Amino acid sequence: MREYVSGLFLIVDSRKYTDDIAFIGISPFEGQQTIISKGGNRENSRRGKALDIGNALKAKLYKRHHYYLTEADIVESFSFLKSDLTTIVLFQILLAVLRHTYYLPERKFFFSVFQSLLELDQSRDLERAELGVFLIIMKILNYYDILEFPLTCQVCHKNIYHGSFDYLGFSCDEHATNNTGTSFSLFTNEQRVAFLETILRDLLGITITFNPELPFSSTKKHAH
Numbered sequence: 001m002r003e004y005v006s007g008l009f010l011i012v013d014s015r016k017y018t019d020d021i022a023f024i025g026i027s028p029f030e031g032q033q034t035i036i037s038k039g040g041n042r043e044n045s046r047r048g049k050a051l052d053i054g055n056a057l058k059a060k061l062y063k064r065h066h067y068y069l070t071e072a073d074i075v076e077s078f079s080f081l082k083s084d085l086t087t088i089v090l091f092q093i094l095l096a097v098l099r100h101t102y103y104l105p106e107r108k109f110f111f112s113v114f115q116s117l118l119e120l121d122q123s124r125d126l127e128r129a130e131l132g133v134f135l136i137i138m139k140i141l142n143y144y145d146i147l148e149f150p151l152t153c154q155v156c157h158k159n160i161y162h163g164s165f166d167y168l169g170f171s172c173d174e175h176a177t178n179n180t181g182t183s184f185s186l187f188t189n190e191q192r193v194a195f196l197e198t199i200l201r202d203l204l205g206i207t208i209t210f211n212p213e214l215p216f217s218s219t220k221k222h223a224h
């Protein structure tokens with residue numbers, strides 16, 4: 001017997017095969033699922049065209065061993081967030097973090113992230129979008145207890161936006177132990193991206209591959 005499911009899905013990864021596309025979608029009701037679009041990679045497939053990474057879909061699926069896509073309409077493609085290299089990179093990091101962390105449906109949290117992304121996309125304000133996506137990533141890392149944000153010095157407990165960190169934790173400049181930690185700063189986009197790359201690699205084993213031509217490809221170094 002076929003079991004049908006429909007709802008909102010955010011695409012966090014997608015792979016093309018000869019005829020088909022398999023993608024990973026996160027739904028506030030179904031959690032994270034691998035979904036197959038039979039024939040989605042054929043040239044005339046309307047469904048297939050909706051399956052870019054970072055798109056949000058209203059989708060209808062049926063379950064039989066796997067989830068299969070039967071209908072897909074793009075709800076949001078976050079085109080503004082995908083129009084600038086810095087926001088592309090940050091958006092890509094956000095999807096990688098979601099993919100890595102989001103195993104159980106947490107509806108309220110999903111909708112709060114989704115709503116924030118919509119607002120940033122609609123703001124058409126680049127600076128706000130860049131900082132905003134970074135803050136959403138920090139919020140997710142904080143939500144899943146991967147990193148406390150704002151970062152605090154482990155000695156004086158002050159909030160810090162630059163300083164250094166090692167396996168013991170974060171330190172302000174004054175309390176940094178001599179040359180053993182990695183220094184960081186969160187004041188510019190380049191520094192934020194560099195910080196996230198290091199943190200994700202060290203704490204979650206995620207390595208992000210940035211490719212402006214095919215902006216949303218990521219690889220994970222180790223599996224669970």
Ligand SMILES: [Zn+2]
Nearest residue numbers: 153156172175
């Ligand atoms: Zn301190």
